[in-house]
Every structure is written in structure tokens, then in C-alpha cells.
Amino acid sequence: MDKRVYLDSASTTYVSSEVMAEMLPCFNTIYGNSNSVHSYGRDAKAIVDRARDRIAHAIGAEKSNEIYFTSGGTEADNFAIKGLARAYSNKGKHIIISAIEHSAIMEACEELEKEGFVVTKIPVDSMGLVKLTDLIHEIRNDTILISIMAVNNEVGTIQNIKAIAKIAHDYSIIFHTDASQAIGAIKINVQDMEIDAMTLTAHKIYGPKGVGCLYLKNGIRIEPLIVGGSQERGKRGGTVDVALVAGFGKAVEIAERDMIINQQKLRSIRDYFIRSVQEKIEYVQINGHPQQKVNSIVNMSFDMVDNESLLMLLDMEGVAVSIGSACKAGSTEKSYVLQAMGLDDEHLKSSVRFKFKKNLTRSDIDYAVEVLQKAVERLRSISALTKAGRR
């Protein structure tokens, strides 16, 4: 296997050299514990503070202390859902989420259901958009929290976050959004968009794995998820990993700084990919919203082709893609996101997600499409399905 092309940057991606440069001194030069009072600790704290400032600034937070570092997006989602629900359980026990949330939100809600909370999942339309009328319809007197992701990780559909937040606040409900796939892709300003709590993660924006944060507007209560220390204003115990946090801060800063140029690059990569696929391969369907979507994600169904077989054939030629979400891979479970969007069984089973990174070249895409074309043709030649369907 010579050439390799990575088209799975929604799962994770590489760490940029600027981010690595920011992190390196934290391993052997500035290695203090940011909670220690001595100079080593103060040096570390200065780095953590700078990262916090950078993130707060990039998302338009009022104060830097509204950023709580976590071990990643999954922890931040758990922290938000469980922490907010438990802190406001005296007000009510009803939570609203969408049917296409990340599994971290889904499973945190399942745990809360065991504690007596009631969770309503609102459906999405065929393009992956939450219908605002459905949302309003589901709001109850005891609804305390609404959590809707900003950008879906499988199809890239962008929700109308500002409008959803407005609805939540009209009914005095706290609004959380998982913006893991949104940061760097769309403009986010938590004050302007009236977001109360927001999940971010570093490794989707060329930062390191293992770090993320929860933005939580001052004045909103939350129960800690991890106890055992006074770190993060007593809301998240555990020594802060200074290197990871430094890298995260830098990654967010760059994501914001380079958003326009990165989006131009990604859009041209995406458009070239789609054009090439459509020129070379017949019977392809693009899943998701035609316009209201991020530039970096494309979800496609290749009729008559099983997606696991396709993934493996592509992998054998060095092309990495994913089916469903990486957090659910390795099982025969089908994508609940595409299911919620009403895709039929055949299209569900033949769907593949491509996510582009900014340093892909035309020859990378040419190679990937060539491999894809061969694999699709090969699997179609042995498929038990025909254009007419299951007969």
C-alpha cells in the first residue's frame, strides 16, 4: 500500500504544526501543576489562562472563567446534560434533545431517565433539520433543558441555533449545544446566539485529542461530574493537562483566525470531490441538507453497495472513510442519524461519510475517487440487489 488518503477527519484529524509548537514547551519546560502556588505552578497557570482567554474570545464569551476544561467533547456533553439536569431538577425533570444528537448526549440522557428524568427526542426532517414547530410543541411546564447540536457529525447539517435558543429562553429553559463539529466551520458567538452552555473539542480542529471544554454562562448552576479537587472553579476535579489545554487554545484561535480561508479551501475540495464522483459513478445520492451544511462533510449513498464492504475495499487501497459515527463503529448498528432523517434501508446500508481536511490535494481526491469508482463497480457486479431493488 503506497498512497494513502484520509477522508475521515470527522472522527479526528492531524495536529497542525502551529498547535504542536505551542504544546511542546509544556512537556519539559513548563511542567508545573497550574494549581500550585510556586513559580512553576504560576507559569503553568499563565498558559492555561491564556488558552482560556483565547477560547473565550473566539466564541464571544463575556468572561474567560466561563470556560471549563474537560477531557474532550464526550465529557463536556456528559457534564452539561447531567450537571445541568441535576442542578435544576427542583424546577422540573423534562429534557428535550433532537433525534440526531451525538451518542454522548443520547447515553447521558438514558442515564438520567433512570434517575426519573423524562427525555423527549424531537424528530428531524429528511435534510436533518429540527423543526422549530415540533420543538415548541414538545415544551412542557417542567422542561428545564434543551440540547440541540449545532452541526451534525454524520451529514453536516447546520441547525438554526439562534432561533432554537430564542425559543428556549422564551420559556425560561436552559439551552445547550454541542458545537464540536461547528467550531471553525461556522461563526459562533455565544452571547449573540444566546447560548447558555456549549461543548467544544480540540481534535476536530487540528488540535490534540483528550481535551475539550464546556462553555457555561456565568449565573447558570451546574453539578460537577468529576469531583476530587478545586480545579475549574470547583466544577471539574483533576489536574489540568497544560500541554493539551495550550494546544486546544491555539487550535481554537487558529480555527477562528483562518475560518474564511479554510472554508474556501474545504469548499473547493468538497465541490471537486462531488463533481468527480458524479462524473464517474452512477446511482449516487447525497444525504443531508443541500445548502445549510458545513463545507467539510459529505454523506453519500451508493446504490446496491454495502457500506461495510465498501469501507474495507477502500481501506485496502489506503483510502479511509467512515460509516455512521466512529463512536458507533464496529457494530452492525445502522446510523440512527440517517434513520431519523427517514432514509430507506437500502440507502442507509449503502451510506458513507467523507470528511475533508484542509491540506488535501487534487491528486489525493483524484486517487480517492478512482479507488472509490473501482470498489463501487466491483461490489455492484456481485451485489444481490438490482436497480429495481430487492427482487
Place this chain on the structure above:
Amino acid sequence: MYSAKTLERFKNPSFAGGLRGANATGRAEDEISKDLIKIYMVIDEDGVIDNAKFKAFGGVATIVACDIACQMLVGKSLEEALSITEEEIISEFNDIPLDRKYCATLVEEAIKNAVEDYYKRLEKLEKKMGFQD
């Protein structure tokens, strides 16, 4: 998830594709995974399977299970074909993921359907040619 041996067979299955002159076809479908497979056989006058091929809409394990089954079928009598069990197919794999064992069940069912299809065709043919008792 899969062994090198399984992946090699998946990449280069010997029995994938349509079969010219097939006189028996068996189809089977899995409710949950929505896998669909078809096994084609050429059966000679003595009831021996001369050749077998498959088509599949399914994952790696499904394609490999079909390929294993077709290899087993060639040269067997119909009775022998019917006695192929899912356990035998699974043992050929020796590394099938637990949640993919349904593939072997599917193959066993497709073989039974193919044999049944052969007898039905034979019956029709005999009727047409006036060989009734």
C-alpha cells in the same frame, strides 16, 4: 476485527458473480442487517452440483460466508448440500465476529431455498414433458 485470511478471501472471492446456465437459485434475507444473498447452482442429471456462485448485498462476513459455502457446494450431491450447517461455515472462518454469525444462518437458508427451487423446476419440467404417474 477480521483476520488477514478472511480479508484476503473478501478481496478475492472465487465464487462471486452470476452463473450462466444455473438451474437453481436460492435467496435469503436478514431482517435486521437487511443483507440479501443469492446462491446459484448448476446441478447435473445425477443431482450433483457442478458449479455454484453467489451474489450478495452485505458486509465482509456475508461475502466470505457465501464464498465458503459455494466452495463447499461444488461436487456435492443435493442431500450433502442440505446437510451443510452454519456451524461448519463458521468453523471455516475461525474468527467471525459474534454479531456476524447470522451470515452463516443466512447461507444455510439460501442453500435450502436453492435445492427447493431445483426440485420445483424439475417438477414443472416433468409435468410439461408428461412424465406424471
